[in-house]
Amino acid sequence: MAAESGQRMSDRAADGTPAPTLVCGLGHLGFRVVQLLRALGEPVTVVTQASRNDWLHTVRELGCGVVEGDARDVQVLRAAGLAGARALVATTDHDVINIEIALDAQEERPGLAVVLRLFDQSLARELKTALDLRAIFAVSALAAPAFAAAALGEWTLGAFRHQGEPWIAVRVAVDSAPMLAQASVRESLAARHLALVVPGGAPGAGLVAGARATLVGPRAAISALSTGFAPPPRPSRLRRFLRLAADTLRFPYTAFHHAPLRFRAGVIGLGTLILLSTFVFWYGLSLSLVDAFYFLITTVTTTGYGDINLRDASVALKLYGCWVMLLGSAAVAMIYALLTEYLVSERMGEMLGRRRVPKGGHVIVAGLGNLGFRIVEELERGGLAVVGIDRDPDGEFVAGLRRKTAVIIGDARSAETLSHAGAGTARAVIAATGDDAVNLGIGLGTKRLGTEVRSVVRLFDAEFARKARSGLKLNVALSASRIAAPTFAAAALYRGVRCAFVDEQRLFVLLEREAGGEWSGLTPSELARDRGIQVLFRRGAPAGGEDLPLAAEEKLLALVERSLDRTPV
Numbered sequence: 001m002a003a004e005s006g007q008r009m010s011d012r013a014a015d016g017t018p019a020p021t022l023v024c025g026l027g028h029l030g031f032r033v034v035q036l037l038r039a040l041g042e043p044v045t046v047v048t049q050a051s052r053n054d055w056l057h058t059v060r061e062l063g064c065g066v067v068e069g070d071a072r073d074v075q076v077l078r079a080a081g082l083a084g085a086r087a088l089v090a091t092t093d094h095d096v097i098n099i100e101i102a103l104d105a106q107e108e109r110p111g112l113a114v115v116l117r118l119f120d121q122s123l124a125r126e127l128k129t130a131l132d133l134r135a136i137f138a139v140s141a142l143a144a145p146a147f148a149a150a151a152l153g154e155w156t157l158g159a160f161r162h163q164g165e166p167w168i169a170v171r172v173a174v175d176s177a178p179m180l181a182q183a184s185v186r187e188s189l190a191a192r193h194l195a196l197v198v199p200g201g202a203p204g205a206g207l208v209a210g211a212r213a214t215l216v217g218p219r220a221a222i223s224a225l226s227t228g229f230a231p232p233p234r235p236s237r238l239r240r241f242l243r244l245a246a247d248t249l250r251f252p253y254t255a256f257h258h259a260p261l262r263f264r265a266g267v268i269g270l271g272t273l274i275l276l277s278t279f280v281f282w283y284g285l286s287l288s289l290v291d292a293f294y295f296l297i298t299t300v301t302t303t304g305y306g307d308i309n310l311r312d313a314s315v316a317l318k319l320y321g322c323w324v325m326l327l328g329s330a331a332v333a334m335i336y337a338l339l340t341e342y343l344v345s346e347r348m349g350e351m352l353g354r355r356r357v358p359k360g361g362h363v364i365v366a367g368l369g370n371l372g373f374r375i376v377e378e379l380e381r382g383g384l385a386v387v388g389i390d391r392d393p394d395g396e397f398v399a400g401l402r403r404k405t406a407v408i409i410g411d412a413r414s415a416e417t418l419s420h421a422g423a424g425t426a427r428a429v430i431a432a433t434g435d436d437a438v439n440l441g442i443g444l445g446t447k448r449l450g451t452e453v454r455s456v457v458r459l460f461d462a463e464f465a466r467k468a469r470s471g472l473k474l475n476v477a478l479s480a481s482r483i484a485a486p487t488f489a490a491a492a493l494y495r496g497v498r499c500a501f502v503d504e505q506r507l508f509v510l511l512e513r514e515a516g517g518e519w520s521g522l523t524p525s526e527l528a529r530d531r532g533i534q535v536l537f538r539r540g541a542p543a544g545g546e547d548l549p550l551a552a553e554e555k556l557l558a559l560v561e562r563s564l565d566r567t568p569v
Contacts, residue, residue, distance in 0.1 A: 021492045022085045024071035025092035026051035028460050032485035038062040039564040047071045047080045071101045087113035087492040115491040135491040143480035144374035150456045150476040151363050151428035158501035169216045195534040195559045214503050263338040270331040284317045300328030357406045358385040360425030366412035367433030373397040387421045413441040428454035443474050509560040515550035523547045534559040
């Protein structure tokens, strides 16, 4: 499809050359953003105070200008060419530093397109109303849907919410979504707000068996088209009844297994006493087994109806009876006390938000930081049971998650901790801590359990993630910065970016904006044919057909595609 579109701001310098984008911070995210912008042919100037030597060498080889210094210093920004810049992207790891860079840039150059990285999304919402920033993104919020999808065996390229509904971009094969091969279905994709992009094909190109394509649209619509993303079928009534019966029969064992050790010891001791004494009284008093058991229960519980007694029994049997009375009543009293304590503690745990570990089919998320917290939210929005693991009981998100999710405090690299979290029956384990070595340990520890559970590992360095995935045979190894970088790069080029992703050496950008400017007056088919823009959503469109010209006041969600060169991305 055609490459370039969208209203640009300051995309040319005074001498007619393309204006550069300033990227402040050359960490994992900044380095990826620079690579993408250069692959798109965009000039870039990097401002960094400290970075890896190999990254500095690479960006210089890519033709980027490099200014070493603190981007919070206006003199440094001026030396980097702020006056003639097209946009500024602040990608450091510190929210306050990024905000200060944005404030200085706006004061020095009012109207400059500024894209900000912020971990704190509540602060981001406040800043959007206070400052005129083009976009504010959190890496964790952009990457979480991909991690959640990877745990389910899907491959989601990007995700966001539009009109309160989840939208996703996925890579699909015609074989896994046979309905896509039908022309009648392809013609109706626009009515479902779906975009189907065939790599290297013209708009509207057909699909053949074995072909792969990019599908963008509401998750529910994609699920209806593709069996690979459809929810599991609802079980039959008989299967649901059998499952309920099995759970009912399993409840006593489960309750006893999770009870405190003292309670279990008391129950086992009392049971042994009852079994032994039943046979003693059956033999010593010449009673039936039922009568002997009845007499023992009335004695242990101190009920004492008197219909059976030890008045005429031997001395040894009377002494044994006294021993049973004392020991039995003490055991019953202890069990009642422990049972009361157990029930009260369980009730208090529910009131305080503690949740039980599911029996199976859940997803374990190890590391409840910014990324882990958002992965849990993403999975729960999809209706999945989740168990969280974190080493810090006072972690920022731990207390909040405990109110709705089972949370275990411990080291997820430990087989005991994974077992306690139900790893043996889990669907997947996602290692999302802030330490690559810890995440690798969790992923390899999951494989050592000998289960079929999927291991999804977060690794900061994208190249290291690729090597670990192939060399260590991990199911999935993802870099959050690699997932998030396309959105930051696209926001430097376009207004209204909701999400962006790279697939088959092409950058796909989802824009949400008004149809004013150079789009107004064109029809969706003209945009697709001449500019490579697919209109996915029209709000305020006049009645009478989807291909009427766009009005300036209409709200649009559109897909723009740009080619990348062969620079590795």
